[in-house]
Amino acid sequence: MKNKxxxxxIILIIIPLSLLSLSINIRSSDHKGYTRIVFEGDxxxxxxxxxxxxxxxxxxxxxxxxxxxxxxxxxxILLDKVVHQLDNDKSVLKVHLRSKFKIKRNFILxxxxxxxxxxxKSEEEEIDAEPEIKENVNENQPRxxxxxxxxxxxxxxxxxxxxxxxxxxxxxxxxxxxxKVSKKLKQLIMSKLGLDVIMTRNMDIEVSLNSRVSIANNQxxxxxxxxxVNSSFRKSARGSETFFVSLKATDQEALxxxxxxxxxxxxxNKIAGDDELKMILWDMAQxxxxxxxxxxxxxxxxxxxxxxxxxxxxxxQAPFRVLMRAAMPAVLVEIAFLSNYYEEKKLQDDGFLDxxxxxxxxxxxxxxxxxxxxxx
Amino acid sequence: xxxxxxxxxxxxxxxxxxGSLFIFLKSSTDSKKKPRDVLDEEKSQELVIEPEFKxxxxxxxxEESRFMKPIQYKIEQPAIKQELYKKFLDLLIKxxxxxxxxxxxxxxxxxxxxxEKKQLLVLDFNEQLISKFPGGxxxxxxxxxxxxxxxxxxxxxxxxxxxxxxxxxxxxxxGHIDMDxxxxxxxxxxxxx
Numbered sequence: 104m105k106n107k108x109x110x111x112x113i114i115l116i117i118i119p120l121s122l123l124s125l126s127i128n129i130r131s132s133d134h135k136g137y138t139r140i141v142f143e144g145d146x147x148x149x150x151x152x153x154x155x156x157x158x159x160x161x162x163x164x165x166x167x168x169x170x171x172x173x174x175x176x177x178x179x180i181l182l183d184k185v186v187h188q189l190d191n192d193k194s195v196l197k198v199h200l201r202s203k204f205k206i207k208r209n210f211i212l213x214x215x216x217x218x219x220x221x222x223x224k225s226e227e228e229e230i231d232a233e234p235e236i237k238e239n240v241n242e243n244q245p246r247x248x249x250x251x252x253x254x255x256x257x258x259x260x261x262x263x264x265x266x267x268x269x270x271x272x273x274x275x276x277x278x279x280x281x282x283k284v285s286k287k288l289k290q291l292i293m294s295k296l297g298l299d300v301i302m303t304r305n306m307d308i309e310v311s312l313n314s315r316v317s318i319a320n321n322q323x324x325x326x327x328x329x330x331x332v333n334s335s336f337r338k339s340a341r342g343s344e345t346f347f348v349s350l351k352a353t354d355q356e357a358l359x360x361x362x363x364x365x366x367x368x369x370x371x372n373k374i375a376g377d378d379e380l381k382m383i384l385w386d387m388a389q390x391x392x393x394x395x396x397x398x399x400x401x402x403x404x405x406x407x408x409x410x411x412x413x414x415x416x417x418x419x420q421a422p423f424r425v426l427m428r429a430a431m432p433a434v435l436v437e438i439a440f441l442s443n444y445y446e447e448k449k450l451q452d453d454g455f456l457d458x459x460x461x462x463x464x465x466x467x468x469x470x471x472x473x474x475x476x477x478x479x
Numbered sequence: 480x481x482x483x484x485x486x487x488x489x490x491x492x493x494x495x496x497x498g499s500l501f502i503f504l505k506s507s508t509d510s511k512k513k514p515r516d517v518l519d520e521e522k523s524q525e526l527v528i529e530p531e532f533k534x535x536x537x538x539x540x541x542e543e544s545r546f547m548k549p550i551q552y553k554i555e556q557p558a559i560k561q562e563l564y565k566k567f568l569d570l571l572i573k574x575x576x577x578x579x580x581x582x583x584x585x586x587x588x589x590x591x592x593x594x595e596k597k598q599l600l601v602l603d604f605n606e607q608l609i610s611k612f613p614g615g616x617x618x619x620x621x622x623x624x625x626x627x628x629x630x631x632x633x634x635x636x637x638x639x640x641x642x643x644x645x646x647x648x649x650x651x652x653x654g655h656i657d658m659d660x661x662x663x664x665x666x667x668x669x670x671x672x
Contacts, residue, residue, distance in 0.1 A: 207516045260613075266654060267613040277614065312654065331655070334615025336581040336622075346616070421620060424650070424657035435655075437616055 123452075125167045129174050129196075131182050134221075137207050138181040140198065142218040150218060154206060159198040159220065167194040177296055177471040178252055181224055184472070201476055207355035253471050255299040256292060257324035259425065260285035261331040261435075264309030269334035269446035277332040278307065278452055283332050284438065287460040295467065316428045326399065326461070326470075327433035329425055332450065334442040342416040342442045345404040346435045347396035348389045348427050396433035398473065403436060403466030410462040411439075432470075436463060502537050503608060516545045531556055533563065535633045537570060539578035547625070547669050550575055553627035564591055564600065564634070571629055581621040583611035589645070598638035599661055600630060606645045614653040623656065639663050 128143045148167070153160045169187045183199040200222070207221040214228040258279040262268035266279025280320045282304070289300040301322050303315040311381045319327045333344070387397070400418045416437075434450045438459050439446040513585045533556045538547035554566050568588050574580030585607040612618070627640045639661040642649045649658040 262654060267614070268654065269618075312651065331602060331616060333617050335617040336579050337540055337542055337545070339544065361549075421616070421655075422657045422660070423616075423655055424659075427657060435616070440615075440617075442615065442618075462523060 125165060127167045127169055127196075129169070129177050129185050131176050133180050137221045137223045140181060140182060140185075140220050140222065142196070143470075144216045144218075147213075147216040148218075152209070152401075156203055156476055157200050158223075159200070159204075159206075161173075161196040161218075161410075163194040163196070165194065166192055171295075175296065175472065176299065177468070177475055178254065178278040179475075180252070181222055183476065245300065252475055253298065253325045255301065255322060255323065255324045256326045256328065256467070257301050257303065257319035257328065257431075258285045258289055259303040259315050259319070259329040261329060263304050263307055266309050266326045269332055269441045271450070272444060273447050273451070275441055275447050275450055277334075277441060279334050280438070280441075280456070281330045282307065283465075284456055284459055288328075288330070288463055291460055291464045292467065295464070296471065312425045313428070315425055319433075320428070320430050325431050326467070327426070327429045327431055328403075329423075329433070329435040330356040331437050331465075333433055333440045335440060336442075338442055340442070341440050341446050342412060343404070343407040343439055344416035345400040345407070345417055346419050346421050346423060346426075346437070347393065347400045348433065349422050363369060364460060376446065380437040389427050389429050389433060392430070395474070396426075396434055397421045399432050399470045400434045402470040402473070403463055405412050406466040407436075407438075408461070410465070428442070535567060535570075537575070537629055538625075539580060540577055540581060540625065545668075547628070549669075550577075560594060561591060561593060564593065564618065564630075567630070567633065568602070568626075572625060581618065581625045582651070583607060585611055593637070595636075599641060600634075600637045600639075600665075601641045601643060602626070603643040603646055608642075608644050609649070609652065612653045616655045619652045619656045621668075622652065623662055624665050627662045628664045628666060628668055632666070632669065 106118065123300065125148055126145045127148075129140070130143070131140045133139075139260060142161070144167075149164045151162045153162075166189065167187075172187045173184045181200055181204060186197045188195045188197065198220075203225040204222045204326065205225050207223045209218075209220050211218055215324055260278075262278040262281060264278075266278065268281070285302060286305075286338050289302060292298055292300050301318065301324060303318050304310045315329075316327070333340075388418075397418070404415070404418045423435050426435055439450055441447050441450065533554050535552050535554055536549040537552055538549050540547055552570060554563065554570070557563055557566070564589065568591065571581075572582055572586065572588065574582070585605075587605045589603045589605055591603065593599070594601065606631070612622075623642075626642075630637050630640055641661040642658050651658055
């Protein structure tokens, strides 16, 4: 009797529980001519949708569970993010898009239950309608460099091996902190953003500054983040700061030269015979990314200020050797001061390091959103 | 009148005339000389005060602020300009009590060269600058701009400073700032109170 009742009891408990919770997984893919977004439920659900200029609002008749309240689609051409909100205890999924769009088709698939939207960029149709005019405009204007979606990020844990970096009064080593933070950051970016992450070092080894930047350039990384821990002669100095490279005297001279001659750096490079000028131009690899680097530094520093509650030392510029030759947006993050006793204690706490990683990750995500929203 | 009396009177008149002439000539020479002497004296006073000492302001770091604070010094001015720079650098390296000197212990200046055409001062430090540098971006910036800002602030003929170590090019101090090129001053580190 007892044995017969047990499965019945389990079913009676499970059925109402399963009716209460609904889990939805969201994914997206770009196809020729359209972008597909799929909402996959662990069971069926009812929905309604409204369309606005740059958004799609999907209203569900119940509350659902999502892995994250905001899902970013940094690699998608059309899709930006999906935000989950509650309205009278019912879920609303707001789909944010990068440009005006049209719904090509909407349908439901079973086993598993999926709601599918195929979306097309409405601007593409306008371009197709007037191809000749667009071509004429392009001929008269300087050609803009093609922007690429960010797919690969290079993380550079500062120092390593016999190069200890800064050493705290409690014997905390900069090289250990930078490696720990970089590994955590790599994990977070790969799992949440689905991007490729390369590291300039994965273990306690010495890597030269030139090799670090060569790794990033050769792997065609689209972002370079160097992680460091600061130190000052003033023991009271504290806080976090994010740097991007500053133009040096020689760079400014070459920049002036290139402007005067009305030639691109590449053209000057072809003409230049002497090694000195070539070296200057090589040093200038970061020049064309300065604006983007500044933006990236700003996003990261803002998040560090919010999440860490450390003193805001702001975004700064300095001629960092590791950043100068990076042919991509590049920043150097100084997490906190090892020379400050209280901040050294914080740096020994894994919870604080997790907060640091979260802050840098959020800054990177926001920059990717900004970068991709400029992508056309 | 006897001849003797006449000779005596002529003699006295001659002595009187020569005496008067001597006194006149002497007084006219004195009156011409006096203003020149006064001028020379004034001029020599100028030369004594101005070239012998130079008033300089050296900015130091403190625990209380991230800006440097100035202290005034009077340096005896040598005949050769480079010796003056050397004396100034010695003051920077020595530092000041109760202030922070962002230079590692044991660091010494081996030599300096001023390239007038480029308004560039080249400083050559001993090997301790690299081997004893504690590390950290801010430490490097504090060292660089403590030297560069102080020199360029006090010697207007110097527009930029280049660092060398043991007679060789210095690439980095402790793995952050590129030291290949000369530095212009960054007066954001100074606070003139």
